[in-house]
Structures are given as C-alpha cells and as structure tokens.
Amino acid sequence: MSIENRINLEIDDTKKTAINTNLSGLKTELSPILIALPANQKKALPKIGEHYMDFVERAVEGADKNPMLVPPYINLEEVKVDMEAWKLLHSIERDLERLVSLLDDTATLSGSEAYSSMLSFYNFLKQAAKDGVPNAKPLYDNLKQYFPGTGNKSNTQNTEEE
Template sequence: MTANRISANISQTDREAVMQAITTIKAKLPFLIDLTTEERKSLPKLGDKSRAFVSKALEVAAQNPDFLPRSFDLDEMRRDVELFEALYPILLSITQLQELLDDTFVAVGSKAYAAGLLVYNYAKASGKGTGLDVALDDLGQRFARKTRKVQQS
C-alpha cells in the first residue's frame, strides 16, 4: 500500500472562491487568444534561448530605425516584447499550479479507485446473500468484457 500523501477536502465556499479567482484572472487578461493546433504548430516559438535574441533585435531596431521599412511597426514590436515578458512569470506560476492540480487529481483519484476496488473485493468475498447481489452486479459491470460477435460468412 502506498503512503497516504493526501487527505483533504475543499469547502463549497473555497471552491467557489477559486472559481471566482480564475474568472478574475481571465477578466484581467481579456486579450488571451485560443490557437488551433495548426496555428500553434505553424508559429515560430520564442523560448528561453530566443528571448535574448529578440531583446537584442528590439534594441538594434530602436537605436537604428532608419534601416527598417516604413511598414515596420517598432512600437508594436516593443508592446509584444513587453507583453511576452509580463506574461512569462504568470505562465510559470500557472504552469506550476497546473502541475500541482494534476498530480493531486491523479493521486486522489487513484486512492479513491483503490478504495473502490477494496470495497468491491470485500463485498464479493463476504457479501453474497446479504442483499448486495444487485450492487455487486452493478459494480462488476466495470470489469465486464464485451463479447465480440462472430461474423458469419
């Protein structure tokens, strides 16, 4: 048996407060967009290695705007870089929270499933004839195998 790493509950009030906080975050970031898988794949990625490149390119452009075509919007580039840098620590924090939520969700789900299996096995072993037959049949449906129909030629 694994160690009991979590034994907790969340009140309805706290759950609603968390959901409200998420709503607030979304409201404070109204410019967030939803990319399709194809769009996401097609875009060049700005990662840690490219951040210094972009910062230097912005500095070069700001100090030498004469070589840029008139259609190049230096202010828009500056806004994009500033927004990227402002979102970066938020993304790191949300990613860490997502990982904690995922790990907790998996662990508590696993514990609940293991407990359910114990109940089912105990009921199978000593619950026959005690009015649990219907409940055992319902629980047993989780493990029922689907039969394949044999095709006749």
C-alpha cells in the first residue's frame, strides 16, 4: 500500500529569501499606517462592507452637490480620505485573505502528508519492536513519548513507574 502524495513542494533558498524580503517590505510599508483596536472598541464601531461603501459614495456625491446641507461638524474632505483608505485597505485585505487561505491549505496538506507517512512508519516500527527487529525498540521508545496514554495497560504502568 502506498500513501498518496498530493504535494511535493520544495522551496529553495532563493525563493525563501524573496518571500521573506517581500513580507518584510509589506510589514515595513503597512506597519506605520495600521492601527490596533481593542476588541471592545472594534465591536462597538459600525461596520462597513462593499454594499455600505456604495451608500457612502452616493452620500458624499450628494453632499458635494449640496454643501449647504452638510452639518458643520462633518469634514467632507476627511470623509473622502477615509473612504479612499477603506477602498485600498479592503482590497489589500481581500487579496491577503485569499493568499492566507491558500497558504493554510498548502501548509495543511504538506503537514498532513508528512504526519500520515511518519505515523505509518511509527506503527510499522511499533510492530518491528514487538518482533525484536534490531534497532527498532530504541527508536520506537524515543517516538512513543508523543503518544502518551495510547499504549496498553502494562506500558502505561511501566511508564508511571519509571
């Protein structure tokens, strides 16, 4: 029986360096303009989505055409700056969410394949240790620590006595 290998991803040092450089550049550019909000403040803020941005744009257009209707406590130029910032940041956020989702899927598959293969090796090694295959028992004993409480009762008692 062969374990299906759906991914075989090797990332060379040049690619790793390029990725880290680009991530560092993104952090450098975004960090000075980003704000961290406490959870309670963030929860209390009215939220906007693309549908409501359409409302904001139409309201700004209406306010531009009818400045006499704009209350003096609203700075329309600041609203326009905030609106453009939201559009840019939301676009970046969507791109990053897609990228993070792909990163998560790829990392999940890579890790799953490595874990599944070595779990099969571990189970094979467990039987080899029981059968007295040379060098199997020390390696099995070294690896079984990752699975506490999964052995039989005599193994559990021996582990507790040690």
